[in-house]
Amino acid sequence: MNILTSNPSTSATEAAPQPLAMRTPAFFDQVPPIVMRDALAEILGAAEGGLMEYAYADAVKLAGHSCPTVAGAWLMTRTALERLYPDETPRRGELRVELREAQDEGVTGVIASVAGLITGAAGDGGFKGLGGRHGRRGLLEFGRPLRGQMRITRLDTGKSVEVSHNGQAVARPPALGALAQGALAADADAAAREAFGSAWQGWVRAMLIDHADDPVLIAVED
DSSP: OOTTSOOTTSOTTSOOOOOOOOOOOGGGGGSOOEEEEEHHHHHTTSSGGGEEEEOHHHHHHHHTSOOHHHHHHHHHHHHHHHHHOTTSOOEETSEEEEESSOTTSTTHHHHHHHHHHHHOOOOTTSOOOBTTBOOOTTOEEOSOOOSSSEEEEETTTOOEEEEEEOGGGSOOOTTHHHHHHHHHSTTOOHHHHHHHHHHHHHHHHIIIIISTTOTTTEEEEO
16 A cells, blocks of 8 residues: 555645634733844845844743743843934944853853844854845853843944833742642642632733833833
């Protein structure tokens, strides 16, 4: 029997099964997107005018989860870009990102991943460049002597902004610890997992929606 032969009972015009759409908490769509202009994307025809729009859900898909760290990285990057480009669209691929902590320390790697997604900054494995331009390699650095948690610098002007995320600025839901224990138990049921996830995302929502512009949550040092 030829296992490569198509099933004769299946019509050639029969539609292939479609994957289910990703379903996320409703507040994800309330988080304002970050729009960047990427000259490399424009040259290679990937985006008209080089305009690239990043939604919070993109950061979630990159990290594989939504948490205060991912939210904080998103807000730190957004805040720094607003300071660096007050009257124009930020230039992706033309920014250096530096982190105070080592790459393998705490949540630094997650923060760097989110910042790199938006800014285009990359480490040793990044894009080398095209025609001597548009390189992203070496624009993401760790263990730098900073006052803030992260520094983003414009390569064209040299202007920098340092930002920090204070995760204690938004209080944890009071029952979160108990809900986490219930959800992580070996015999946890769907209701326990859903209750914890709902409370957890409620905490993230408070950061991204209710306190997004709170200087206590995201501190800036120009």
